[in-house]
Amino acid sequence: EVQLVESGGGLVQPGGSLRLSCAASGFTFSSYWMTWVRQAPGKGLEWVANIKEDGSEKCYVDSVKGRFSTSRDNGKNSLYLQMNSLRAEDTAVYYCARSNWADYWGQGTLVTVSS
């Protein structure tokens, strides 16, 4: 059974940093692109970033370029999202999803950026 479990969310002040993790199981992690999607409270879905199977290619939505960085450790079946210079508008539930086209999703982790 495919499982994706996000962690690392919490309350952070504007300008602060946070690192999210996504633990994957039930499939060959190293064979899939992985994706991050976020959802602001009461709002729709926004694609944030994705990363190739071997980590050699990464893509980001314009609003997070230069501030967020995604990485992966295939030996640990884990995906990461390093978020720096956080803004209030980054407040959202962050989901990791398998593949570029998000066939499986985690339960999400809430990031709140507020003073």
Add this chain to the structure above:
Amino acid sequence: DVVMTQSPLSLPVTLGQPASISCRSSQSLVTSDGNTYLNWFQQRPGQSPRRLIFKVSTRDPGVPDRFSGSGSGTDFTLKISRVEAEDVGVYYCMQGTHPYTFGQGTKLEIK
């Protein structure tokens, strides 16, 4: 970036009746490999999204056959042949070429 526009944004439906959601893209979604990467997702209240359909019309495993996807180029449709209570939630289309973008979401409720 490709803009995805859904309609309607709110969809009250009587149980057992059909429902239809439109999704239009600001440019053709046909890629150089001849595929069209248009996906549909369902998000039930309080749950994570779930993919229903990929590449316009292919249902994901376990998705009831009352859900169907169609369309081409810039115009796409998700249809539910007979709405059931468990179908309540928000439905999103998503185009699958970088940078990926979602529609605004369509909230389906029971009338």
